[in-house]
Amino acid sequence: MHFDLPDLRLFIHIAESPSLTQGARKAFLSPAAASARIKALESQLGSRLLYRDSRGVELTPAGQRLLQHARLIMRQVDYLKSEFTEYGTDAAGHIRIFANTTAVTEFLPEVLAGFLAQRPGVTVDLQERLSRDIVRGVLDGAADLGIIAGPVQAPGLQVLHFSTDRLVLAVPLGHPLAQRQLVSFSDTLAYPHIGLHEGSTLLSFLREQVEKLGGNLALRIQVSSFEAICRMIEAGVGIGIIPESAARRHSRTMQLVTLQLDEVWAVRERSMLVRELDALPGSVRALIDTLLPQPADEKKATH
Template sequence: MHFDLADLRLFIHIGESPSLTQGARRAFLSPAAASARIKALEGQLDTRLLYRDSRGVELTPAGHKLLKHARLIMNQVEYLKAEFTHFGTDSAGHIRIFANTTAVTEFLPEVLAGFLAKRPGVTVDLQERLSRDIVRGVLDGSTDMGIIAGPVEAAGLQVIHFSTDRLVLIVPVGHELAKQKKVTLKQTLAFQHIGLHEGSTLLSFLRDHVERLGQNLSLRIQVSSFEAICRMVEAGVGIGIIPESAAMRHSRTMHLVTLSLDEPWAVRERSILVRELDALPGTVRALIATLMPDEDTKSG
């Protein structure tokens, strides 16, 4: 069975587009030419890959399976090009990263700034995603690497631990919880919270734990960053749960009280997810090395 890389690339474009016409446009083909290529691919595989109707196209179960493999194949082709074009160096290339809220807003900007400043030929696509989407993205080849916090079920992936953080509660000075050394999540639910925006990893994580308590998380306002949460808390608008690293940084310039969360899930291991570390191009491996506290990477 022979696969044309151009056909696989076309199928990826169509699979990621709402219509065959838009997918064909991304591949610089006419809709008729794209349709003929897909029909030929279906004939070669002896299976239907797309459902076609007046609203557009939708992948069949076989189409979803082919999309996953096509992405992986094309990723490896791009890795191969990068390795040999630049002789395995980390001076050029494109890195795709799916990461949780804390990574995107807290430490990655600083890490990437230093990394990219030394490598003008490198570009990065950084996207904030939920943990389950990060795992799925690494598995199906949508991203080169994922960054998550907390326990993860990632069969078939390498999990590389690189740091530890913990979630804490911040309250304004004078708040009735301020004299406590530590509190449980249930204790905090008697007060209105300041939360992150919808779709953020941390908000989804907290809601899951609140639901397990059979209660609701009362959000007074949702904002886009940990700094904004801290400013709202300082002003007395509500209380908030954020990473300790963010609380420590913003406490230097704001009047906040930080309390330990007496919950087993408050301590969170930060991990990098990859399919196979040694198969990644030099650029991606160099970024992973930059994130590590030392030269060693532990995989499991």
Template sequence: MHFDLPDLRVFIHVAESSSVTQGARRANLSIAATSARIKSLESQLGAKLLYRDSKGATLTPAGENLLKHARVIMRQVDYVKSEFAEYGSGLVGHIRIFANTTAVTEYLPEILAQFLSTRPAVTVDLQERLSREIVRGVLDGTADLGLIAGPIEAQGLEIIHASTDRLLLALPEGHELTKRSSVTLAETLDYPHIGFREGSTLFDLVTAQVENLGRTLSMRVQLSSYEAICRMIESGVGIGIIPESAAVRHRRTMRLVTVPLGESWAIRERSLLVRELDGMPGCVRDLMDTLRSN
């Protein structure tokens, strides 16, 4: 069985566009040439890859499977190009990272600034994603590197410890719980909470712990950033559970008091996810070393 790399790249364009026409435009080919490349792949594999109708093109089960492998193959081709480009022009490369909200807003900015300052030819595509999307993105080759917090099971991936964060209770000045040296989740449930939107990793974690207590969570306001959450807390609208990395930054500019949550689940391990560490280009491995040392 023989595959032409240009055919795989065209297939990826069509699959991601859900349209032969749009895929052809992205590949700078005619529609006829694009269709011919897809038919060539189908002939090689002996399987239909696309369902086509007036609305566009959708992947068959065989097409879904090929897309997963094609992305990995093309990423590996890009890695080889980057590795050999380094010999002639210094550190060169492009890194796509999927990470959770805390990592994107609180953990990565300073580390990436440090890393990129000595690597002017390296570029980074950093995308905020939910945990399940991070795992899926690294598995199917959409992302080179995933950064996730909390317990994780991801078959087929290497999981590498990066750092440790912990959850704190954030309070407005003068709140009665500010006098405590630590609190439990149960002790916070009599107060209205400010928190993240449903579906976020932190929301799911806190909700699961509340359900384990047989209680309900009074979520007064749900937001999509730690800055907005902290401003609501500062204004006295409610209290909230946030990572220490976020609390440290926002305490500098807001009148917030934080109290540790004295429970084991509030300690969160931050992990790096990759498919095969040894197969990663040098710039990705260097970034992972930088993340593990901070």
């Protein structure tokens, strides 16, 4: 059985697009040429890979299996190319990262800015995903690196802890909870919350906790960033649960009261997920080294 790499890449483009036409466009092919290649691939495998209708395409079970293998194969091809580039082992390459909300909006932009400024040949695709999708993406080879917070269930992956953050409750001045030093999550459910947008990892996590309590999370408004949450809280619109790092930063310019949450899950370990660290290209390993705490930082944290 022989596979052409362009056909595998075309199949990935189509699988990740809403239609065959858009997938063909990404591969710089006409829809007719793309359709012919997919049919030839199906004939070679003896399996139907796509369901086609007026709404677009949907993967069959065989298509799902091929997508997983195709991603891994193409990722390894990309790794091979990056290892033999003229720029060197860590100065060029493409890195795809699946990360949670806090990573995407809070600390990764600053880290990546410095990292990319030193490596003009490196490009990054950073996508916000739910925790389960981050784990699955790294396992399937859809992402080189996953960044996640909280407990990690990721058999088959290497987990690299790199920092700790805490979820806290932010309330406006004069709020009934403002005089307390410690508050339980259940106590906050009596008040309207300011939440992140649908699909954010933090909102999904909080809804899971509410479901365990059998309560209801009254969302008054949903916004796209922690800064927007803090502005709404400062204006008295509601209260919100955010990472302590974000609360500390925005408290410098806004009038907020920050309270500790009396919950075990409030302490959030940040971890990176990879399939096999030693097999990653130099650019990905260099980014991981940038995120991992340095000996001086560890020494400072213990004092």
